Structure formats: C-alpha cells, structure tokens
Amino acid sequence: MLRRLMQALLLLLPLAAWSDGPAVSASHVWIRQPPPGISVLAGYLTLQNLTGKPLELKSVTSPEFNAVEMHRSFVKDDVEQMEQVPSVSIPAHGSVEFKPGSYHLMLMQPKKDLFPGDIVTLDLGFSDGSELTIMAPVRHDPPAH
Amino acid sequence: MKFKNMLPYAGLLLLAVAGGLLAGYLTFHSRHPDRPVTAALLLHDAKPLPDFNLMDTAGGTFNKTRLTGHWNLLYFGYTHCPDACPTTLAALDNFSGLTAKLPKRLKPQVYFISVDPQRDSLSLLKNYALYFNPDFTGATGSLDALRALTGPLGVEFSYGKPDAKGDYAVDHTSFVVLVDPQGEEVALFSPPLEPERMSADYLAILKFYGEPL
Numbered sequence: 238m239l240r241r242l243m244q245a246l247l248l249l250l251p252l253a254a255w256s257d258g259p260a261v262s263a264s265h266v267w268i269r270q271p272p273p274g275i276s277v278l279a280g281y282l283t284l285q286n287l288t289g290k291p292l293e294l295k296s297v298t299s300p301e302f303n304a305v306e307m308h309r310s311f312v313k314d315d316v317e318q319m320e321q322v323p324s325v326s327i328p329a330h331g332s333v334e335f336k337p338g339s340y341h342l343m344l345m346q347p348k349k350d351l352f353p354g355d356i357v358t359l360d361l362g363f364s365d366g367s368e369l370t371i372m373a374p375v376r377h378d379p380p381a382h
Numbered sequence: 383m384k385f386k387n388m389l390p391y392a393g394l395l396l397l398a399v400a401g402g403l404l405a406g407y408l409t410f411h412s413r414h415p416d417r418p419v420t421a422a423l424l425l426h427d428a429k430p431l432p433d434f435n436l437m438d439t440a441g442g443t444f445n446k447t448r449l450t451g452h453w454n455l456l457y458f459g460y461t462h463c464p465d466a467c468p469t470t471l472a473a474l475d476n477f478s479g480l481t482a483k484l485p486k487r488l489k490p491q492v493y494f495i496s497v498d499p500q501r502d503s504l505s506l507l508k509n510y511a512l513y514f515n516p517d518f519t520g521a522t523g524s525l526d527a528l529r530a531l532t533g534p535l536g537v538e539f540s541y542g543k544p545d546a547k548g549d550y551a552v553d554h555t556s557f558v559v560l561v562d563p564q565g566e567e568v569a570l571f572s573p574p575l576e577p578e579r580m581s582a583d584y585l586a587i588l589k590f591y592g593e594p595l
Contacts, residue, residue, distance in 0.1 A: 269468055272461065272513040274459045279464040310465045311486065312573065316538055317459075317466045317556040333421075338468040338574055343551075344464075 240257075260288050260329065260367040267376045270346065270353050278351070280305075280342030280359065280373060281335045286327040288365075294333075296362035303346035305359075310338050324364070337379070345378040351375045409494040418586035420569070422454045423557075434531035436495070436523035437444055439508035444493070446565045451586070453490040454561040454569075458496035458537050461510045467494075469505035469573070470558065471514040476577035478515055481584065487563060488593055490584070496522040497532065497539035498552050508526065535559060560584070562591060 266282040286292050297305045307322050325340055327333045335341050342359070351357070355375040362368050415513050418424070431446055438444035455474065459467035482490055496502035496510050499522045502510075507520030522528070532539065537559070542551040560569040569587055571580055589595055 251552065269464070271507040272468070275461055275510070277462055277464045281466070308465070312556045315556055315572065316553050317573075318553045319463075319542075319551045338466055341465045 245330035251325075257367070260292060260365055261361070261369050262284055262362060263361075263369060263371045265380060266359075266371055266373045268351070268357055268382055269371050270375050270377050271347070276346050277346065278302075278344040279337075279343050280357075281337065281379070282342075282359075282373070284327050284336045284361075284373070285332040286329060289329050290365070291329050292327045294327065294361060295324050295364055296340065296360075297342055298360045298362075299344060299350075301348055301357045301359055303348065304345045305344045305345070307340065308343045309340050312338075353377050359361055388522040405575060410525070416471040416590060418583075420583040421571075421576075422560070422583040422584055422587070423572070424587060424590075425568060425570075427474055428568050431561065431565050431567060432530060432534040434527065436521045436527055436531070437504060438493070439504050439511060439520040444519075444523075448492075449561050449563075449565045451563050452487045453563060455473050455490045455492045456495060456535075456561060457493070458495045458497050458532065458539065458554050460496050461502050462498065462549070462555065463552065463554075466554075466556065466573070468514075470556075470575060471511075472577035473573075473577055473580070474518075474558070475515045476586075477575070477580050478517065480581040488588060488595075490560070492518045494518060494520050495528070495531075496542075497528055497537075497554055498519065498522075499524065501529070509581055511553070560587065 262285045264283045264285070268280045271278045284294065294307070297307060299305050307325055308319050309322050310317065310319050312318070325333055333340065341366065353375055354380055357373045357375060359371050359373050360368065408527070418453060431449070436444040438448070455472065457470055459470070461467070478492060484493065492515065496507055502522055504520070504522070505520060505547055511520035513520040515592060538556040539554040542553070545551040557570040557572045559567055560571065562568045568591070571583070585595065
C-alpha cells in the first residue's frame with residue numbers, strides 16, 4: 238500500500254515541477270581558473286529564458302566568494318574596457334551569453350584556492366522572483382561546444 | 383578673373399590631383415607587389431620603436447635590444463584583469479603552439495607588458511606570464527618608462543575609480559603589436575584573436591618581409 242502511494246507520488250513529481258516551471262535554464266557554465274596570485278575570476282554561462290516574458294538576471298551570489306558582480310567587456314576605439322552592469326536582460330524564449338569579451342561574472346576573493354575540476358555554486362536571482370542554483374566547474378580552458 | 387576663365391585652371395588642377403594619386407598608387411604597388419591580405423592591420427611601412435627602458439621577468443632590462451634578432455609580440459594589460467587579458471593570453475598560447483616549429487628567429491617571443499605597475503610586481507607578473515606559457519615574459523616599469531614605449535606605439539591605458547576595497551579596472555589598448563627582428567612595429571592583431579587566422583596572417587607577413595619559410 239505504502240509502495241503504491243510512493244509510486245503515485247513519484248509519478249506526480251514531474252508534474253509538480255512542471256507547474257512551478259523553471260523559468261531559466263543554464264548551459265556552457267565554466268569559471269576560468271585564476272592565474273597564481275590573482276583573486277579575480279571570470280565566470281561564463283548561457284542563460285535560456287523558457288518563458289514568454291522578458292526576464293532580467295538581477296543578482297548572482299556564491300558561497301565560495303566574498304563578492305560576485307556582473308560585468309561587460311567591450312572594445313571601443315581599440316581600447317579594452319569593462320563596466321559593471323546592475324542586471325542583464327534575457328528576451329522571451331531567447332538567451333543571453335556570458336562569454337569572453339562580453340558579459341561575464343566577476344567573482345572576487347575566493348574563500349579557498351580553486352583548481353581545475355573544482356565545482357563552485359552560483360545562485361542566480363531573476364526579475365520574476367525565481368531563483369536558479371547552478372554548479373560551475375573551474376576550468377583552464379573553455380569547454381568545447 | 384571671371385569664373386568662366388577659371389575653368390581651364392580647375393581642370394588642370396583636377397588632372398594634377400588624379401595624376402598624383404595614380405602615381406602614388408603605382409609606386410606603392412610596385413614597392414609592395416605581394417602585399418598579403420590579412421585580418422591583422424599590416425602597417426604600410428615598418429616603424430622603428432622608440433627607445434624605452436623597462437624591467438622584465440627574465441631578470442633584466444627590457445629595452446629595444448631585447449627585441450632584436452627575432453620576431454616579437456607585445457601585449458599590454460594587467461594581471462587583475464579577469465576577462466580580456468586571460469582571453470588574449472590564452473589565444474597567444476594557442477598561437478605559440480601553432481608556430482612552435484618555426485626556427486628561433488621566426489618563432490615570436492611573447493611579452494606581456496603590465497600597465498598597472500602599482501599592483502603588478504615583477505614576481506607576480508612572472509608567475510602570471512608563466513601560467514599561460516613557460517616561454518612568455520612579463521615586463522613593466524614606472525609610468526614614465528611605460529609611456530616612453532606606449533605613447534609612440536599609440537597604446538593607451540587609464541585607471542578606473544577604485545572601489546571600497548581599493549580595486550580598480552584598467553582600460554587598455556586591445557591590440558597585440560608585432561615587432562620585427564630590427565625592433566620595428568610591423569602589424570597589429572585585434573581581438574577576438576583566432577589562433578589559426580592569426581598564424582596564417584603571421585606566416586603571410588613573414589613571407590612578405592622576405593623571411594625564409
């Protein structure tokens with residue numbers, strides 16, 4: 238009887254998840270291993286908006302770092318520049334790429350030394366109030382696409 | 383003089399200008415018959431580097447003499463740069479792999495020149511450069527010493543406002559400078575650097591400069 242009940246509950250689980258609906262999915266997540274003596278790391282990922290409404294990534298935190306900010310690199314008149322951005326928008330049913338030379342997460346003051354293969358937790362907060370926790374591997378090189 | 387009378391003169395002037403342009407074009411092309419088409423910006427004429435005097439992480443003076451006798455790539459940045467500098471240095475590491483089999487003179491020496499001497503000590507710079515490639519060399523110096531090199535090269539840098547923790551970003555020129563074995567600026571590579579494209583361009587430039595390949 239109990240087993241039956243459990244099975245029924247298990248069957249319902251995906252439905253429950255579906256009704257809440259994850260608003261955003263993440264892929265191509267990686268964090269660049271810091272060169273020796275450096276305590277500022279860049280994090281990269283692609284965010285896909287699964288809803289029909291535009292969303293904004295409003296906050297990023299990580300228990301492994303003292304501070305995380307969103308930044309954008311850009312080249313203007315042959316000069317490499319970087320600016321902090323308060324949020325990044327993701328169009329409805331669209332995606333945004335955090336990648337070298339563009340948007341990136343700036344992860345500051347890691348609480349311990351990080352090496353390739355280590356996993357960092359990133360907590361993302363969106364404009365609709367939803368949250369997404371992702372596991373980001375530390376890598377020497379970008380993942381192959 | 384009436385306007386009507388001036389017309390023949392205007393015609394002559396136009397002819398002279400057109401002739402001058404044609405002559406210039408022909409002279410240029412006869413001098414550079416095999417000028418390669420590159421993604422890199424190949425300077426019309428190699429431009430001698432100014433005299434400069436920095437320190438490098440190989441433990442010596444970094445001046446024009448250090449750049450002679452072999453090809454070189456100079457990249458200006460800073461170590462507290464999370465995105466642009468590691469991306470460029472990783473691409474230069476891949477590029478170095480593609481050109482590793484060239485003879486010593488033609489294998490470009492890569493120099494990472496920090497424009498943030500306040501934070502980038504030589505020891506920090508050394509570990510940083512070596513992290514990307516054991517053959518890379520770091521260099522820096524006082525602001526005045528840096529400007530003696532960056533000014534004539536057209537390389538710019540400026541410092542952002544420090545945050546509460548005293549961290550600041552440094553805006554810096556994005557291109558990588560190619561310097562020939564005579565210490566002359568030859569070409570500029572702009573990001574995003576694609577190692578394969580860069581190495582094809584580099585070989586084309588070597589050939590154009592009459593290097594044996």
